[in-house]
Amino acid sequence: MKKVLRIAGYVLGAIVLLLALSAAYVNVSALPTYEVKIPEYPAFKPDSTMIAEGKRTFNLVCNHCHMAESGKLEGKFLPEIPSMFGKAWSANITSHPVYGIGNYTTPELANLLRTGIQRDGDYVPFMPQFNHLTDQDLQNIIAYLRSDAPELAPSDVAHPAVQPSFFGKLLCRTMFKPVPYPDKPIPVPPAGDAVALGRYLATGKLDCYSCHSPDFMTVNSDEPEKTPGYLSGGNELNDLEGHPILSRNLTPDKETGLGNWTEAQFIMALRTGIRPNERPALRFPMMPYTALTDEEAKAIWAYLQTVPPIKNDVDKIKK
Ligand code: HEC
Ligand code: HEC
Structure with missing residues (x-):
């Protein structure tokens, strides 16, 4: 009997140690990175209607997170994120080649917005994935992001990297993950419905x-x-x-x-x-x-x- 108890004790000790070690690992290691699979994305010529509609959509969907007090899309601290998940700053998405997204290609942008994977393989925590957006809305947003609107003019503002809490990091290894790029077209809802x-x-x-x-x-x-x-x-x-x-x-x-x-x-x-x-x-x-x-x-x-x-x-x- 004693022997059984002793063995059970060892097993329990080993489990606790393993859990503590994995927790420590999750806590000190960087967030996981992912393979970047750039989708085929048809080239298109943005016209002024697409850019205007893209800006309207951006204002409805993205602006509250990315618009800084300066009136430029420089990114900022996001106070609404519950602290149990950590702290986050949205990205500078002006056309600056280093601090903004000036170096993103159109397919890379489409991939990031759909899946949540940045061009370097990092996952974007705290930003929704737009995997149900219609192809048309996505294209309009991209047309706007690549336009010469003044709020997108290059800015060299840089923010701290996101600081997920231990819990936030744990979630980024379990539940908060990239989603696959859609494998079929996403049409606009039928007119009149x-x-x-x-x-x-x-x-x-x-x-x-x-x-x-x-x-x-x-x-x-x-x-x-x-x-x-x-x-x-x-x-x-x-x-x-x-x-x-x-x-x-x-x-x-x-x-x-x-x-x-x-x-x-x-x-x-x-x-x-x-x-x-x-x-x-x-x-x-x-x-x-x-x-x-x-x-x-x-x-x-x-x-x-x-x-x-x-x-x-x-x-x-x-x-
Ligand atoms: C809930 C807030 C939120 C919303 C809404 C949001 N974003 Fe973001 N965005 C973020 C955060 C946070 C990051 C990541 C910052 C980091 O990784 O340091 C980010 C990163 C990005 C990046 C990546 C920049 C880079 O350097 O890799 C792009 C591009 C972007 N967002 C565009 C958009 C667009 C377009 C929309 C709307 C369709 C949008 N975002 C909506 C919070 C948001
Ligand atoms: C970022 C999170 C967030 C998003 C996105 C959001 N809401 Fe809300 N909504 C809230 C919160 C928080 C409140 C409570 C605000 C308050 O009590 O002052 C609220 C309140 C409301 C209310 C008031 C209801 C009542 O009983 O007083 C309505 C209506 C509403 N939202 C509709 C919408 C609709 C429709 C959308 C999408 C178009 C939407 N919300 C998107 C967070 C959100």
């Missing part, structure tokens, strides 16, 4: 669902609508001062979601931040989507009506 357009905006383009589902850790980026608690809120983010702020329930549940809102109230909140209830105007990191067209705002609303209602009273969540 508001629900399809709304689904695309809420999941593929504007990423409402990842903030508005209960936990970044359980987001299903392959099939967004299969995310547990889809769009029912309660995800903890940080406000500008670093205090926790919870996302809200966007499902049509009457008591805890948007079930009693009207389309006009929703559009008003989305575009201006002003809510139809006693709560204050929407706070960071929920930025008003001023550049949304009427058609797009209505489409998101139409889509939200089709989402299963979930009872989740965000005000009662204690984190």
Whole structure:
């Protein structure tokens, strides 16, 4: 009996030691790097319509993370990232060849935005992967990034590298990983189908669902609508001062979601931040989507009506 206990003790000791060693390894080693497989990307000639639409999309999707106080796309500290994941600065994406993305080719940019792998094989933590963006939206964004817009003029501002916490590093070895480059074309939603357009905006383009589902850790980026608690809120983010702020329930549940809102109230909140209830105007990191067209705002609303209602009273969540 004693011998059995002793052996069990050794085994347990060995497991603890192994865990401690792997934790130490994860903590001191750099984030994993990945093989860079540059996709075939057709050459195209950007015209002014593509650049203008790319800029509008960029303003809706990317600007809040990359726009510095200087008014240039120099990158900045991102206060909304919960400290349990670490600290992050977004990149300088001006056309500077060293500090910006002046040396990226078009296929390299497409690969980075779709998969999350930079041209040197590093993974971009803390930036969403745009693997559901339509080919057209992606192309417009690239056309804009390569344009001579003043906010993209070369800047030599450099930021510290991202500093993931131990937990953040652990996640970068387990859950937060590059996604494959899409193996088929991603077409625009059929014209006139508001629900399809709304689904695309809420999941593929504007990423409402990842903030508005209960936990970044359980987001299903392959099939967004299969995310547990889809769009029912309660995800903890940080406000500008670093205090926790919870996302809200966007499902049509009457008591805890948007079930009693009207389309006009929703559009008003989305575009201006002003809510139809006693709560204050929407706070960071929920930025008003001023550049949304009427058609797009209505489409998101139409889509939200089709989402299963979930009872989740965000005000009662204690984190
Ligand atoms: C949630 C914030 C966030 C959003 C939204 C975001 N980014 Fe980023 N971006 C980052 C961070 C963080 C990095 C990485 C910085 C690092 O690795 O040091 C990054 C890196 C990049 C890089 C890589 C630069 C390099 O030097 O390799 C490019 C290009 C880029 N972003 C473009 C975009 C575009 C285009 C969009 C919108 C389609 C976008 N980003 C949306 C946070 C964001
Ligand atoms: C970066 C994370 C993030 C993204 C992306 C995001 N939201 Fe939010 N949203 C929040 C947070 C946090 C709040 C709570 C803000 C507050 O209470 O002041 C919120 C609040 C709201 C509210 C108010 C609901 C209520 O009950 O008061 C609406 C409506 C809303 N978001 C819709 C959207 C839509 C639609 C999208 C996509 C187009 C979106 N959000 C994208 C984080 C986000």
